[in-house]
Amino acid sequence: xxxxxxxxxxxLPDAVPLFAALGDATRLRLLGRLSAxxxxxxxxLSEGTGVTRQAVTRHLYALGDVGLVRHARRxxxxxxxxNPKRLDKAKRYLDQIATQWNDAAxxxxxxxxxxx
Amino acid sequence: xxxxxxxxxxxLPDAVPLFAALGDATRLRLLGRLSAxxxxxxxxLSEGTGVTRQAVTRHLYALGDVGLVRHARRxxxxxxxxNPKRLDKAKRYLDQIATQWNDAAxxxxxxxxxxx
DNA sequence: CTTAAATGCAACCCTGATGTTGCGCTTTCT
DNA sequence: AGAAAGCGCAACATCAGGGTTGCATTTAAG
Numbered sequence: 001x002x003x004x005x006x007x008x009x010x011x012l013p014d015a016v017p018l019f020a021a022l023g024d025a026t027r028l029r030l031l032g033r034l035s036a037x038x039x040x041x042x043x044x045l046s047e048g049t050g051v052t053r054q055a056v057t058r059h060l061y062a063l064g065d066v067g068l069v070r071h072a073r074r075x076x077x078x079x080x081x082x083n084p085k086r087l088d089k090a091k092r093y094l095d096q097i098a099t100q101w102n103d104a105a106x107x108x109x110x111x112x113x114x115x116x
Numbered sequence: 117x118x119x120x121x122x123x124x125x126x127x128l129p130d131a132v133p134l135f136a137a138l139g140d141a142t143r144l145r146l147l148g149r150l151s152a153x154x155x156x157x158x159x160x161l162s163e164g165t166g167v168t169r170q171a172v173t174r175h176l177y178a179l180g181d182v183g184l185v186r187h188a189r190r191x192x193x194x195x196x197x198x199n200p201k202r203l204d205k206a207k208r209y210l211d212q213i214a215t216q217w218n219d220a221a222x223x224x225x226x227x228x229x230x231x232x
Numbered sequence: 233c234t235t236a237a238a239t240g241c242a243a244c245c246c247t248g249a250t251g252t253t254g255c256g257c258t259t260t261c262t
Numbered sequence: 263a264g265a266a267a268g269c270g271c272a273a274c275a276t277c278a279g280g281g282t283t284g285c286a287t288t289t290a291a292g
Contacts, residue, residue: 015138015144016139016140016141016144017139018139019135019136019138019139019144020135020136020139020140021139022131022135022139023132023133023134023135023136023137023138023139024132024136024279024280025132026280028131028132028135031217035216035217035219041238041239042238042239043237043238043239051280051281051282052281052282052283053238053239054239054240054241054281054282054283055280055281055282057239057240058279058280058281059280062279075238075289075290076237076238076239076288076289076290077237077238077239077289078238078239078240082217087214087217087218088218090214090217091210091214091217091218094207094210094211094213094214095210095211095214097210098203098206098207098210098211100151101151101198101203101206101207102203102204102207103151140249140250142250157268157269158268158269159267159268159269167250167251167252168251168252168253169268169269170251170252170253170269170270170271171250171251171252173269173270174249174250174251175250178249191259191260191268192258192259192260192267192268192269193259193267193268193269194268194269194270233292234291234292235290235291235292236289236290236291236292237288237289237290237291238287238288238289238290239286239287239288239289240285240286240287240288241284241285241286241287242283242284242285242286243282243283243284244281244282244283245280245281245282245283246279246280246281246282247279247280247281248277248278248279248280249276249277249278249279250275250276250277250278251274251275251276251277252273252274252275252276253272253273253274253275254271254272254273255270255271255272256269256270256271257268257269257270257271258267258268258269258270259266259267259268259269260265260266260267260268261264261265261266261267262263262264262265262266
């Protein structure tokens with residue numbers, strides 16, 4: 001088997017929390033804003049979310065736990081931004097899964113057509 | 117077609133439940149088994165999961181709700197398999213996000229270097 | 233120095249996701 | 263027909279996720 005062909009490949013245990021972090025509307029929107037507007041403070045990011053600043057803070061830390069974002073003090077503000085490295089890793093993993101699924105899709109097609 | 121703002125692009129509201137469905141170890145493993153072993157019955161899929169058949173059933177329906185898998189009766193068995201079409205869509209969306217993030221990463225790099 | 237802004241902390245509440253158990257129905261096998 | 267396999271349904275229990283509120287702390291502004 002070619003399973004440990006590369007140590008660079010993201011393992012399943014790492015993927016679970018990553019997807020879980022992405023599986024929330026507020027967090028996905030936060031990523032979207034950071035993606036479009038660059039580094040922002042918590043208060044700024046809280047505007048228009050419909051939830052409390054505290055809630056946003058937790059979401060940011062949730063994203064930080066999986067390495068998607070990072071933060072830095074700046075005076076009395078806490079500035080958050082995306083973490084490029086992790087984003088690349090995530091992208092690679094997603095491609096990895098997609099490929100796997102495409103292969104499976106082909107194997108599956110034969111089976112399905114055989115049944116119907 | 118223009119992909120960036122077109123209606124063909126998967127919207128954020130659709131992405132949330134998709135990621136949420138992938139953000140569970142048991143479900144991700146189920147997808148892995150289906151991906152590798154083709155269509156399987158619930159009982160088969162339950163083996164080695166560490167949870168009840170009922171639990172597995174719910175996970176399968178959870179995956180089915182977001183269109184990742186589908187099922188079909190076959191005698192007294194319920195056979196589940198991957199849903200190729202949806203997988204393609206998911207892949208496309210993931211690529212979409214990855215690209216977006218890569219662009220953001222570049223914009224970000226300039227900002228960060230400017231700060232330090 | 234005094235006030236306002238931006239956060240951090242901690243206690244709480246609540247709903248939904250997970251998982252289990254028990255029971256009944258349908259299909260297969262002998 | 264009788265027994266066993268494979269499921270579906272439903273009631274229950276549990277716990278983490280998501281959100282809120284109140285108050286203390288640090289930093290910028292006047």
